[in-house]
Every structure is written in C-alpha cells, then in structure tokens.
Amino acid sequence: METVENKVVMRFPSKAANIGFARTAVALFASQLEFTLDELDEIKIAVSEAVSNAVIHGYKGTEGEITVTCRLTNDRLEITVKDEGRGIADVEQALEPAFTTEPEERMGLGLVFVREYMDKLEIDSEPGRGTSLFMIKSPTQARVHS
Amino acid sequence: METVENKVVMRFPSKAANIGFARTAVALFASQLEFTLDELDEIKIAVSEAVSNAVIHGYKGTEGEITVTCRLTNDRLEITVKDEGRGIADVEQALEPAFTTEPEERMGLGLVFVREYMDKLEIDSEPGRGTSLFMIKSPTQARVHS
Amino acid sequence: MDIEIRRKGRALIVSLGGELDLATAAEVKERVDAALAENSKVHHLIWDLENVDFIDSSGLGVLLGRYKQIQARAGKVVALKAVDPVRRVLRMAGMERIMQFADTEEQALAQIGGR
Amino acid sequence: MDIEIRRKGRALIVSLGGELDLATAAEVKERVDAALAENSKVHHLIWDLENVDFIDSSGLGVLLGRYKQIQARAGKVVALKAVDPVRRVLRMAGMERIMQFADTEEQALAQIGGR
Ligand SMILES: Nc1ncnc2c1ncn2[C@@H]1O[C@H](COP(=O)(O)OP(=O)(O)O)[C@@H](O)[C@H]1O
Ligand SMILES: Nc1ncnc2c1ncn2[C@@H]1O[C@H](COP(=O)(O)OP(=O)(O)O)[C@@H](O)[C@H]1O
Numbered sequence: 001m002e003t004v005e006n007k008v009v010m011r012f013p014s015k016a017a018n019i020g021f022a023r024t025a026v027a028l029f030a031s032q033l034e035f036t037l038d039e040l041d042e043i044k045i046a047v048s049e050a051v052s053n054a055v056i057h058g059y060k061g062t063e064g065e066i067t068v069t070c071r072l073t074n075d076r077l078e079i080t081v082k083d084e085g086r087g088i089a090d091v092e093q094a095l096e097p098a099f100t101t102e103p104e105e106r107m108g109l110g111l112v113f114v115r116e117y118m119d120k121l122e123i124d125s126e127p128g129r130g131t132s133l134f135m136i137k138s139p140t141q142a143r144v145h146s
Numbered sequence: 147m148e149t150v151e152n153k154v155v156m157r158f159p160s161k162a163a164n165i166g167f168a169r170t171a172v173a174l175f176a177s178q179l180e181f182t183l184d185e186l187d188e189i190k191i192a193v194s195e196a197v198s199n200a201v202i203h204g205y206k207g208t209e210g211e212i213t214v215t216c217r218l219t220n221d222r223l224e225i226t227v228k229d230e231g232r233g234i235a236d237v238e239q240a241l242e243p244a245f246t247t248e249p250e251e252r253m254g255l256g257l258v259f260v261r262e263y264m265d266k267l268e269i270d271s272e273p274g275r276g277t278s279l280f281m282i283k284s285p286t287q288a289r290v291h292s
Numbered sequence: 293m294d295i296e297i298r299r300k301g302r303a304l305i306v307s308l309g310g311e312l313d314l315a316t317a318a319e320v321k322e323r324v325d326a327a328l329a330e331n332s333k334v335h336h337l338i339w340d341l342e343n344v345d346f347i348d349s350s351g352l353g354v355l356l357g358r359y360k361q362i363q364a365r366a367g368k369v370v371a372l373k374a375v376d377p378v379r380r381v382l383r384m385a386g387m388e389r390i391m392q393f394a395d396t397e398e399q400a401l402a403q404i405g406g407r
Numbered sequence: 408m409d410i411e412i413r414r415k416g417r418a419l420i421v422s423l424g425g426e427l428d429l430a431t432a433a434e435v436k437e438r439v440d441a442a443l444a445e446n447s448k449v450h451h452l453i454w455d456l457e458n459v460d461f462i463d464s465s466g467l468g469v470l471l472g473r474y475k476q477i478q479a480r481a482g483k484v485v486a487l488k489a490v491d492p493v494r495r496v497l498r499m500a501g502m503e504r505i506m507q508f509a510d511t512e513e514q515a516l517a518q519i520g521g522r
Binding site: 006007008009010011012013015017018021024025028029032 | 156157161163167171178
C-alpha cells in the first residue's frame with residue numbers, strides 16, 4: 001500500500017533567480033529517498049526546465065506565482081510544477097523535440113529533457129489558465145532511508 | 147525605499163526530517179544576499195530551533211503543518227516560522243535561558259539561540275491557536291548580488 | 293547520521309558524521325547509552341566531531357545528557373576536532389565549562405589523564 | 408556566474424564557474440558576444456567548463472548560439488574539462504555533433520588545429 005511519507009509545497013514569484021533555488025531545494029527534499037547522485041542531477045534538470053518554462057513561457061515577462069509541490073511515498077517522488085500563466089495551446093506539439101514558440105531564443109529541448117529524465121510526465125494545461133507538470137521518479141536501487 | 151525583491155513560502159508537515167530541509171532551503175534562499183558563511187550558519191541555527199520548537203512543542207507528537215516564509219528586501223532577510231499548534235502561555239518566560247517545559251529532554255536554549263543569532267525576533271503566540279516567530283537578519287558587509 | 297563507537301582504555305570514542313539535530317538526536321542517544329551501559333569500565337567520553345557540520349540545541353542536549361552520565365562516573369568529556377561553526381555553538385552554550393576541546397586523539401587521551 | 412575570457416592565438420577561451428541556466432545565460436551571452444565582436448581575428452571558441460556544475464537547456468542555448476557565430480567564421484568549438492553531469496547533458500542534446508570534447512587546454516588547442 002502506498003502511503004504519503006512526506007510533502008513540501010513551495011511558492012515563489014516567477015524570477016529567474018528562483019530556478020536554482022527550486023531545483024536545489026527539490027533535490028534536497030528528494031535525498032530522503034535513496035536516489036543516486038546521477039538521479040538527483042536528473043531531478044534537478046527536470047525541475048529546472050519546468051520552472052524555467054513557467055518563467056519564460058507561462059508568465060513571459062510579467063510576474064506571477066509558481067508552485068512546486070513534492071510528495072514522497074515509500075518508493076517514489078512526485079513533483080508538480082504549476083503556473084497560472086498563458087497555458088499551452090497544443091501539448092502534443094510542445095512535447096516534440098525542437099518545437100518552441102521562441103525560435104530565436106530557445107531550443108525546444110526543455111520538455112524533452114523532463115520526459116527523458118523522469119519516469120513519468122503528465123501535462124495539464126489550458127490556454128489563458130496556466131500549466132501544471134506532474135512528474136514521477138523512483139530510485140532505481142533502494143528503499144527509503146531509515 | 148524598501149522593496150520586496152523576492153519571496154518564498156514553504157509548507158510541510160511537522161516531521162523531524164523536515165528540520166534539516168527547512169534550514170538548508172532557507173540558507174540557500176538567503177544566499178541571494180551577501181551573507182558571510184558564518185551568518186548563513188547563524189540563520190540555519192535560528193531556523194532549526196524555530197522549526198524544532200514547532201515540531202516538539204507546537205505539535206508535540208501529533209502532526210500538523212509548519213509554514214516557513216522568507217522575504218528578501220535589498221538589505222535584509224525576514225523569516226517567519228509558523229505553526230498552528232498549542233501556543234505559548236508566557237512568551238517572556240519562554241525566552242529566558244534554560245526555561246523549558248520539557249526539562250527531561252530539552253535545555254531551554256532554542257529561543258536564546260534565535261535571539262542571539264538573528265538581528266530581531268518577534269514572537270506572536272496564543273495558547274491553543276499556534277505560534278509565529280518573525281525574525282530579521284541583515285548582512286553585515288554588503289549589498290544584494292547584481 | 294553516521295555513528296561509530298569504539299573503546300580505548302577507559303574512554304569511549306564516539307565518531308559522528310552528518311548533522312546533529314532533533315532528527316538524529318534519538319539515535320545517537322540510544323547508541324551511546326547502550327555502549328555506556330555495556331561498558332561499566334568506561335569513565336570518559338570523547339566525541340569525535342570532525343565530520344559533524346551542523347549542531348543546534350537539540351544536538352547540544354545529546355552531549356549534555358551524556359555528560360551527566362560521565363560525571364556520575366567521575367569521568368571527563370572531550371570534544372575532538374570540532375569544526376569552526378560547531379565549536380562556536382558549543383562555546384556559545386558554555387559547553388567549555390563541562391568539556392574540553394582537543395585537536396588530536398592523542399591530545400584528547402592526554403587530557404583525560406591517559407587512563 | 409564567474410566568467411573569464413581570454414584570447415589565445417585565434418581561439419577565445421571562455422572559463423565559466425557556477426550554474427549555467429536561465430538566470431545566468433544572458434550575462435554569458437553578452438560577455439562572449441562582445442568579445443567575439445571585438446576580436447574579428449578569433450575563429451575558434453573553447454568553453455572551459457571545469458567549474459560549471461549544472462547546465463540545462465537554457466545553458467545549452469548559450470553554447471548553441473555561440474556555435475552558430477563560430478560556424479559563420481569557419482571555426483571550431485571545443486568543450487574543455489566538462490564534469491560528468493554536464494558532459495552527460497551535452498551528449499544527450501547531441502552537442503558532440505557540433506563541438507569536440509577535450510580534457511586539457513593543449514588538447515583543445517590541438518583539436519582546433521593549433522591555429
Ligand atoms: N509553462 C508553460 N506555459 C506556457 N507554455 C509553455 C510552458 N511550458 C512549455 N510551453 C510551450 O511549449 C514549448 C516547448 O517547450 P520546451 O520543450 O520546454 O522548449 P523551449 O522552452 O525551449 O521552448 C514552448 O516553446 C512553449 O510554447
Ligand atoms: N512553537 C512553539 N509552540 C509551543 N511552545 C513553544 C514553541 N516554541 C517554544 N515554546 C515554549 O517555549 C519554551 C522554551 O523554548 P526554547 O527556548 O526553544 O527551549 P526548549 O526547546 O529547549 O524547551 C519551550 O519549552 C516551550 O514551552
């Protein structure tokens with residue numbers, strides 16, 4: 001049976017300076033499970049991409065709020081990164097490698113990295129309402145620290 | 147004029163495992179200002195004491211929610227640690243060195259450390275309603291990172 | 293928290309690694325108290341704090357509680373290789389009144405009288 | 408982000424320190440683009456990544472954008488001393504198709520043809 005062992009909710013404004021805070025704080029929280037250093041790096045990248053997208057695409061210049069929620073069960077970490085920004089018109093398209101609505105500036109690799117590095121990715125988005133990325137990752141090797 | 151430069155709100159259950167998360171995350175956030183390593187250590191201890199108190203005294207065995215809020219202005223960090231637990235009957239007394247309601251287990255030094263290490267401490271508490279510690283610390287040496 | 297306990301003559305040497313706070317205090321207490329209960333010949337306690345990078349008042353409570361037991365055995369307590377931030381907290385709490393500070397194990401053993 | 412730029416022959420050597428993400432990307436772009444604009448003799452670009460401990464797709468965007476400028480000068484790009492996690496991200500993004508990897512500055516200079 002799955003039980004929620006721990007949880008943290010973090011809310012902060014969509015400033016680029018908070019991207020580093022968010023990914024490091026999530027990795028810190030994640031280290032309660034026996035992730036390898038490589039896996040913690042992967043989690044950091046996924047969070048970095050998700051929060052960067054909320055800053056750049058979700059709020060695009062304006063300032064809004066980003067919420068990062070981590071839930072820890074005995075064998076997995078669930079991360080949700082949520083903005084209340086512009087939303088994504090076509091989620092399938094957004095997931096395509098090299099697709100970006102900012103071709104001058106961006107590579108269209110962010111969501112590709114998230115999908116590559118996490119075990120699961122679900123995107124819930126509505127134009128004008130915002131975007132929520134739900135991600136899951138489990139340690140490959142072991143159980144919860146005692 | 148004082149402007150809020152950045153802010154983060156963190157909410158988590160009153161588990162001992164989250165004390166380390168909270169102090170490290172706050173220090174990480176604090177490092178946007180030019181605190182010295184010693185000052186960051188002081189901030190960590192203050193947060194550790196405040197969150198430990200919420201776990202031990204505020205919720206005492208039961209599980210409740212703890213909220214840590216950091217606000218950053220151009221020259222100072224404000225930290226609020228809040229629980230909705232049992233509250234403090236006599237705040238003056240609680241601040242006395244060696245005063246503790248758990249004499250078998252505790253040293254009565256927690257709030258002394260908070261007061262020693264932070265520039266300012268305000269306690270807002272009501273029995274049965276909860277406790278909120280408001281703390282301020284400014285870097286001694288410099289301005290915000292560019 | 294990493295906890296390693298060994299005996300050297302009449303001293304118990306406890307090496308800790310990690311952060312000593314409320315989350316880790318209980319385990320340290322249990323392990324050290326069990327070792328003290330088993331070793332009635334032990335009079336002195338040396339805390340090797342080289343790898344402890346954080347301590348707060350919950351951690352100090354662990355040291356103080358064990359100090360009381362050692363005092364009852366008429367022994368001494370030494371804090372070995374404490375790093376600067378930890379040493380600062382120990383001093384601020386007045387722990388130098390109840391324990392000595394040492395930089396090497398030899399020095400620590402000499403301070404407890406080499407016994 | 409620490410940024411240090413120097414010229415060696417026809418190569419620009421850019422040493423970075425810190426985390427290369429959206430928060431730091433703009434400054435790196437500006438500094439490197441200014442150096443490239445000033446030094447029309449520069450054909451090649453060597454990124455010394457020894458002290459970069461994090462990179463994500465925003466950071467890769469910086470490398471890719473500068474690659475395009477170097478390509479226009481018919482030069483080469485080398486990633487020097489990238490640590491494992493960074494190297495992994497570079498490879499995953501297929502950056503080895505547009506830049507070489509080197510472990511020493513000599514090797515990097517040799518790879519761009521010693522020019
Ligand atoms: N949080 C978001 N809010 C609005 N649009 C988004 C969000 N995240 C992604 N997108 C859209 O999906 C596209 C692809 O995203 P991504 O793969 O991360 O690439 P990139 O960030 O390089 O554009 C973006 O260009 C943007 O149009
Ligand atoms: N968050 C809190 N909720 C309820 N009581 C508290 C809280 N924080 C402190 N107290 C009360 O104040 C006393 C002194 O606190 P402190 O100086 O931190 O020492 P200690 O934690 O060692 O008891 C505690 O023993 C407790 O009675």
